[in-house]
Amino acid sequence: MLEIKNLQVNYGPINALKEVTMTIEKNKINAIIGVNGAGKSTLLNTISGLVDPDQGEISYKGRQIQNIPVEKRVKLGIGHVMEGRRLFKDQSVHDNLLIGFYFRNPKEKRRNALLKINEIYKQFPILGNKQNQMAGTLSGGQQQILIISAALLSEPDLLLLDEPSLGLAPIIIDEVYQLLEELKSKGMTIIISEQMAALALRISDVGYILERGQVVKKGDRSYLKSLLDSDGLSSVYLGKAKV
Ligand SMILES: Nc1ncnc2c1ncn2[C@@H]1O[C@H](COP(=O)(O)OP(=O)(O)O)[C@@H](O)[C@H]1O
Ligand SMILES: [Mg+2]
Numbered sequence: 001m002l003e004i005k006n007l008q009v010n011y012g013p014i015n016a017l018k019e020v021t022m023t024i025e026k027n028k029i030n031a032i033i034g035v036n037g038a039g040k041s042t043l044l045n046t047i048s049g050l051v052d053p054d055q056g057e058i059s060y061k062g063r064q065i066q067n068i069p070v071e072k073r074v075k076l077g078i079g080h081v082m083e084g085r086r087l088f089k090d091q092s093v094h095d096n097l098l099i100g101f102y103f104r105n106p107k108e109k110r111r112n113a114l115l116k117i118n119e120i121y122k123q124f125p126i127l128g129n130k131q132n133q134m135a136g137t138l139s140g141g142q143q144q145i146l147i148i149s150a151a152l153l154s155e156p157d158l159l160l161l162d163e164p165s166l167g168l169a170p171i172i173i174d175e176v177y178q179l180l181e182e183l184k185s186k187g188m189t190i191i192i193s194e195q196m197a198a199l200a201l202r203i204s205d206v207g208y209i210l211e212r213g214q215v216v217k218k219g220d221r222s223y224l225k226s227l228l229d230s231d232g233l234s235s236v237y238l239g240k241a242k243v
Helices: 040-048 070-076 093-104 110-123 125-129 140-152 170-185 221-229
Strands: 002-011 014-024 029-033 055-060 078-081 158-162 189-194 206-211 214-220
Touching: 002 040, 014 040, 014 214, 029 040, 029 170, 040 078, 040 158, 040 189, 070 078, 078 140, 093 110, 093 140, 110 125, 110 140, 125 140, 140 158, 140 170, 170 189, 206 221, 214 221
Parallel strands: 029 189, 029 206, 078 158, 158 189
Antiparallel strands: 002 014, 002 055, 206 214
16 A cells, blocks of 8 residues: 655754655554654655655555655545644634645635535534534534544545544544544555554554654554563553553
8 A cells, every 4th residue: 555665854954764664554554653753743744745755765556656746645545634733613614624625635626625525424424414513612522523524525545644642532532543443444544643552552453663763663453562561661652551
Protein backbone atom coordinates (compact mmCIF):
# COMPACT_ATOMS: atom_id res chain seq x y z
CA MET A 1 0.00 0.00 0.00
CA LEU A 2 2.66 2.45 1.11
CA GLU A 3 6.42 1.93 1.01
CA ILE A 4 8.71 4.43 2.67
CA LYS A 5 12.41 4.18 1.94
CA ASN A 6 15.26 6.02 3.64
CA LEU A 7 13.15 9.05 4.30
CA GLN A 8 15.03 12.02 5.67
CA VAL A 9 13.60 15.37 6.72
CA ASN A 10 15.59 18.26 8.12
CA TYR A 11 14.33 21.55 9.47
CA GLY A 12 17.51 23.58 9.13
CA PRO A 13 19.97 21.88 11.47
CA ILE A 14 17.31 19.62 13.05
CA ASN A 15 17.11 16.08 11.66
CA ALA A 16 13.46 15.33 12.24
CA LEU A 17 13.50 12.03 10.32
CA LYS A 18 16.59 9.91 9.72
CA GLU A 19 16.50 7.12 7.17
CA VAL A 20 12.99 6.01 8.00
CA THR A 21 11.98 2.87 6.15
CA MET A 22 8.60 1.23 6.60
CA THR A 23 5.97 -0.82 4.86
CA ILE A 24 2.44 0.19 5.64
CA GLU A 25 0.14 -2.77 5.29
CA LYS A 26 -3.13 -2.57 3.45
CA ASN A 27 -6.38 -2.78 5.37
CA LYS A 28 -4.62 -2.62 8.72
CA ILE A 29 -4.35 -0.07 11.47
CA ASN A 30 -0.68 0.93 11.58
CA ALA A 31 0.57 2.85 14.61
CA ILE A 32 3.44 5.32 14.77
CA ILE A 33 4.39 5.55 18.42
CA GLY A 34 6.77 8.08 19.95
CA VAL A 35 7.15 10.84 22.51
CA ASN A 36 6.64 14.49 21.76
CA GLY A 37 9.29 15.54 19.23
CA ALA A 38 10.01 12.01 17.96
CA GLY A 39 9.00 12.93 14.42
CA LYS A 40 5.47 11.50 14.17
CA SER A 41 3.87 14.60 12.69
CA THR A 42 6.78 15.14 10.34
CA LEU A 43 6.34 11.60 9.05
CA LEU A 44 2.59 11.95 8.48
CA ASN A 45 3.03 15.41 6.96
CA THR A 46 5.64 14.05 4.57
CA ILE A 47 3.32 11.22 3.51
CA SER A 48 0.45 13.64 2.82
CA GLY A 49 2.71 16.16 1.09
CA LEU A 50 2.71 19.04 3.56
CA VAL A 51 6.44 18.61 4.14
CA ASP A 52 9.04 17.88 1.44
CA PRO A 53 11.64 15.25 2.27
CA ASP A 54 15.34 15.99 1.85
CA GLN A 55 15.94 12.43 0.81
CA GLY A 56 14.12 9.17 0.30
CA GLU A 57 11.15 7.74 -1.50
CA ILE A 58 7.50 7.23 -0.77
CA SER A 59 5.56 4.93 -3.03
CA TYR A 60 1.83 4.59 -2.79
CA LYS A 61 0.03 1.83 -4.68
CA GLY A 62 3.23 1.31 -6.61
CA ARG A 63 3.66 4.95 -7.63
CA GLN A 64 6.29 7.37 -6.37
CA ILE A 65 4.57 10.29 -4.73
CA GLN A 66 7.25 12.20 -2.85
CA ASN A 67 7.35 14.93 -5.48
CA ILE A 68 3.68 15.41 -6.18
CA PRO A 69 1.60 18.14 -4.51
CA VAL A 70 -0.83 17.67 -1.63
CA GLU A 71 -4.01 18.08 -3.73
CA LYS A 72 -2.92 15.32 -6.08
CA ARG A 73 -2.20 13.02 -3.17
CA VAL A 74 -5.72 13.72 -1.89
CA LYS A 75 -7.05 12.70 -5.31
CA LEU A 76 -4.98 9.51 -5.19
CA GLY A 77 -6.74 8.60 -1.96
CA ILE A 78 -4.56 9.88 0.87
CA GLY A 79 -6.58 11.56 3.63
CA HIS A 80 -4.98 13.36 6.57
CA VAL A 81 -6.43 14.53 9.86
CA MET A 82 -3.71 16.84 11.13
CA GLU A 83 -2.54 17.13 14.70
CA GLY A 84 -4.72 19.32 16.86
CA ARG A 85 -7.31 19.70 14.13
CA ARG A 86 -10.16 21.77 15.51
CA LEU A 87 -13.65 22.59 14.39
CA PHE A 88 -15.15 25.93 13.64
CA LYS A 89 -17.40 25.74 16.68
CA ASP A 90 -19.61 28.68 15.74
CA GLN A 91 -20.21 27.39 12.23
CA SER A 92 -22.82 24.74 11.47
CA VAL A 93 -21.99 21.07 11.09
CA HIS A 94 -22.77 21.43 7.39
CA ASP A 95 -20.47 24.42 6.93
CA ASN A 96 -17.68 22.62 8.76
CA LEU A 97 -17.97 19.80 6.24
CA LEU A 98 -17.99 22.26 3.33
CA ILE A 99 -14.91 24.03 4.70
CA GLY A 100 -13.17 20.68 5.25
CA PHE A 101 -14.06 19.58 1.72
CA TYR A 102 -12.79 22.76 0.04
CA PHE A 103 -9.66 22.79 2.14
CA ARG A 104 -8.77 19.45 0.54
CA ASN A 105 -10.41 19.83 -2.87
CA PRO A 106 -10.20 23.54 -3.67
CA LYS A 107 -11.25 23.21 -7.31
CA GLU A 108 -14.23 20.87 -6.98
CA LYS A 109 -17.74 21.81 -8.02
CA ARG A 110 -20.16 22.65 -5.25
CA ARG A 111 -22.55 19.98 -6.50
CA ASN A 112 -19.88 17.33 -5.89
CA ALA A 113 -19.21 18.69 -2.43
CA LEU A 114 -22.90 18.44 -1.55
CA LEU A 115 -23.16 14.90 -2.94
CA LYS A 116 -20.22 13.79 -0.83
CA ILE A 117 -21.61 15.53 2.25
CA ASN A 118 -24.92 13.75 1.76
CA GLU A 119 -23.09 10.45 1.73
CA ILE A 120 -21.50 11.38 5.04
CA TYR A 121 -24.97 12.12 6.45
CA LYS A 122 -26.09 8.64 5.39
CA GLN A 123 -23.06 7.08 7.00
CA PHE A 124 -23.36 9.17 10.18
CA PRO A 125 -27.05 10.01 10.65
CA ILE A 126 -26.28 12.00 13.80
CA LEU A 127 -24.37 14.53 11.66
CA GLY A 128 -27.26 14.69 9.19
CA ASN A 129 -29.76 15.29 11.98
CA LYS A 130 -27.64 18.07 13.41
CA GLN A 131 -26.40 19.58 10.15
CA ASN A 132 -27.75 23.05 10.92
CA GLN A 133 -26.54 23.16 14.51
CA MET A 134 -23.35 24.90 15.53
CA ALA A 135 -20.53 22.36 15.66
CA GLY A 136 -19.71 23.53 19.19
CA THR A 137 -23.04 22.14 20.43
CA LEU A 138 -22.12 18.54 19.46
CA SER A 139 -20.83 16.14 22.10
CA GLY A 140 -17.06 15.63 22.21
CA GLY A 141 -17.32 12.31 20.41
CA GLN A 142 -19.58 13.74 17.71
CA GLN A 143 -17.12 16.61 17.20
CA GLN A 144 -14.30 14.14 16.59
CA ILE A 145 -16.47 12.19 14.16
CA LEU A 146 -17.17 15.47 12.34
CA ILE A 147 -13.43 16.26 12.13
CA ILE A 148 -12.68 12.80 10.73
CA SER A 149 -15.69 12.98 8.38
CA ALA A 150 -14.23 16.05 6.71
CA ALA A 151 -11.24 13.93 5.71
CA LEU A 152 -13.56 11.08 4.63
CA LEU A 153 -15.27 13.40 2.12
CA SER A 154 -12.38 12.78 -0.28
CA GLU A 155 -12.99 9.02 0.02
CA PRO A 156 -9.46 8.10 1.07
CA ASP A 157 -8.08 4.57 0.85
CA LEU A 158 -5.34 5.57 3.24
CA LEU A 159 -6.27 7.69 6.24
CA LEU A 160 -3.61 9.36 8.39
CA LEU A 161 -4.61 10.52 11.87
CA ASP A 162 -2.13 12.50 13.92
CA GLU A 163 -2.70 11.85 17.63
CA PRO A 164 -6.45 11.37 17.35
CA SER A 165 -6.76 10.78 21.09
CA LEU A 166 -4.85 13.87 22.23
CA GLY A 167 -6.74 15.80 24.90
CA LEU A 168 -9.85 13.61 24.67
CA ALA A 169 -11.69 11.95 27.54
CA PRO A 170 -11.37 8.12 27.58
CA ILE A 171 -14.98 7.60 26.56
CA ILE A 172 -14.48 9.81 23.50
CA ILE A 173 -11.27 7.98 22.60
CA ASP A 174 -13.37 4.78 22.63
CA GLU A 175 -15.82 6.32 20.16
CA VAL A 176 -13.05 7.49 17.85
CA TYR A 177 -11.29 4.14 17.96
CA GLN A 178 -14.56 2.37 17.27
CA LEU A 179 -15.02 4.52 14.19
CA LEU A 180 -11.50 3.66 13.02
CA GLU A 181 -12.25 -0.03 13.41
CA GLU A 182 -15.42 0.40 11.34
CA LEU A 183 -13.44 2.17 8.63
CA LYS A 184 -10.90 -0.64 8.63
CA SER A 185 -13.69 -3.21 8.31
CA LYS A 186 -14.76 -1.37 5.14
CA GLY A 187 -11.32 -1.85 3.65
CA MET A 188 -9.50 1.32 4.65
CA THR A 189 -5.83 1.42 5.54
CA ILE A 190 -5.14 3.58 8.56
CA ILE A 191 -2.05 5.14 10.12
CA ILE A 192 -2.40 6.70 13.54
CA SER A 193 0.25 8.41 15.57
CA GLU A 194 0.10 8.24 19.34
CA GLN A 195 2.40 9.09 22.22
CA MET A 196 1.19 6.25 24.40
CA ALA A 197 1.92 2.78 23.08
CA ALA A 198 -0.64 1.22 25.40
CA LEU A 199 -3.35 3.32 23.83
CA ALA A 200 -2.29 2.81 20.23
CA LEU A 201 -1.96 -0.94 20.69
CA ARG A 202 -5.59 -1.22 21.69
CA ILE A 203 -6.51 -0.99 18.03
CA SER A 204 -3.36 -1.28 15.95
CA ASP A 205 -2.42 -4.38 14.04
CA VAL A 206 1.18 -3.31 13.56
CA GLY A 207 3.30 -0.53 14.94
CA TYR A 208 6.54 1.38 14.68
CA ILE A 209 8.28 3.03 17.58
CA LEU A 210 9.95 6.25 16.56
CA GLU A 211 12.72 7.76 18.65
CA ARG A 212 14.43 10.99 17.64
CA GLY A 213 13.46 10.51 14.03
CA GLN A 214 14.44 6.87 13.80
CA VAL A 215 12.47 3.65 13.84
CA VAL A 216 13.82 1.75 16.85
CA LYS A 217 11.27 -1.09 17.08
CA LYS A 218 8.62 -2.45 14.81
CA GLY A 219 6.31 -5.38 14.79
CA ASP A 220 2.81 -6.69 15.16
CA ARG A 221 0.59 -5.93 18.10
CA SER A 222 1.49 -9.01 20.13
CA TYR A 223 5.22 -8.35 19.76
CA LEU A 224 4.87 -4.70 20.77
CA LYS A 225 2.62 -5.68 23.67
CA SER A 226 5.27 -8.10 24.87
CA LEU A 227 7.77 -5.23 24.84
CA LEU A 228 5.35 -3.19 26.89
CA ASP A 229 5.05 -5.96 29.44
CA SER A 230 8.77 -6.59 29.75
CA ASP A 231 10.42 -4.51 32.42
CA GLY A 232 13.55 -4.27 30.34
CA LEU A 233 11.72 -1.90 28.06
CA SER A 234 9.83 0.24 30.51
CA SER A 235 10.86 3.39 28.67
CA VAL A 236 8.77 6.43 29.34
CA TYR A 237 7.47 6.58 25.80
CA LEU A 238 5.89 3.17 26.06
CA GLY A 239 3.66 4.36 28.86
CA LYS A 240 2.64 2.28 31.82
CA ALA A 241 -1.08 1.96 31.23
CA LYS A 242 -2.34 -1.58 30.74
CA VAL A 243 -3.14 -2.64 27.21
N1 LIG B 1 8.26 23.46 11.36
C1 LIG B 1 9.32 23.08 12.10
N2 LIG B 1 10.45 23.82 12.14
C2 LIG B 1 11.52 23.42 12.85
N3 LIG B 1 11.55 22.30 13.59
C3 LIG B 1 10.46 21.54 13.62
C4 LIG B 1 9.28 21.88 12.88
N4 LIG B 1 8.35 20.92 13.09
C5 LIG B 1 8.92 20.02 13.91
N5 LIG B 1 10.18 20.39 14.23
C6 LIG B 1 11.12 19.62 15.07
O1 LIG B 1 11.27 18.35 14.47
C7 LIG B 1 11.28 17.33 15.45
C8 LIG B 1 10.10 16.37 15.21
O2 LIG B 1 8.89 17.07 15.46
P1 LIG B 1 7.46 16.44 15.18
O3 LIG B 1 7.47 15.77 13.86
O4 LIG B 1 6.47 17.52 15.40
O5 LIG B 1 7.37 15.34 16.33
P2 LIG B 1 6.09 14.69 17.04
O6 LIG B 1 4.93 14.86 16.14
O7 LIG B 1 6.48 13.26 17.25
O8 LIG B 1 5.90 15.41 18.32
C9 LIG B 1 11.23 18.03 16.79
O9 LIG B 1 12.57 18.21 17.21
C10 LIG B 1 10.59 19.35 16.47
O10 LIG B 1 11.00 20.35 17.37
MG1 LIG C 1 3.11 15.67 16.46
